[in-house]
Amino acid sequence: DTEVTQTPKHLVMGMTNKKSLKCEQHMGHRAMYWYKQKAKKPPELMFVYSYEKLSINESVPSRFSPECPNSSLLNLHLHALQPEDSALYLCASRGRLAGGRAVYNEQFFGPGTRLTVL
Amino acid sequence: GQQLNQSPQSMFIQEGEDVSMNCTSSSIFNTWLWYKQDPGEGPVLLIALYKAGELTSNGRLTAQFGITRKDSFLNISASIPSDVGIYFCAGRRTNAGKSTFGDGTTLTVKP
Secondary structure (H helix, E strand, O other), X not given: OOOEEEEOOEEEEOOOOEEEEEEEEOOOOOEEEEEEEOOOOOOEXXXXXXXXXEEEEOOOOXXXXXXXXXXXXXXXXXXXXXXXXXXXXXXXXXXXXXXXXXXXXXXEEOOOEEEEEO | OOOEEEEOOEEEEEOOOOEEEEEEEOOOOOEEEEEEEOOOOOOEEEEXXXXXXXXXXXXXXXXXXXXXXXXXXXXXXXXXXXXXXXXXXXXXXXXXXXXXXXXOEEEEXXX
């Protein structure tokens, strides 16, 4: 299994809802990331987990709450979001993976969850 | 903070043409990365560069790590319609550090 999976693919939620985004990888990677990406913009780092411990929080508002239950799973809990939080949320893991003819130790991204906050 | 200037912002080319794009920075990076992102998908790593002056190919793609460590280039030869997408460069100063992304180059290929 050489991919990062994310569920759901799409999510629409109201400002009072509580929802969670899920990310999973079975490549044995020990670093996992959450990014937020607005249309036609680069990904913006939100959180980094290293060996299941939160190592970086890029001053993200508390309405976003990450969780790493084990080395394969990463969740992002959402509560009381604002419409401006609508974006593509990307999960990534970092570790060794073949790319072309080379083997890299870099971040590999999941397909993302398209979040719309009404 | 560190910033990457990626150019051009967009390109419209004919199928079969070669493409060049680049990233420059006022700071030194020790790793340069090139990703491609298709609509509705996450970025996919194309090439990683770890040494100044390094030239690396992946199929029709060739990327170079600038000698000054402040720039990197990506070339695509003989473009095809599936090359369409947004190409992002990213730089990293240390192995454990965060990646800084450029603003992306949107490539359109006309058949």
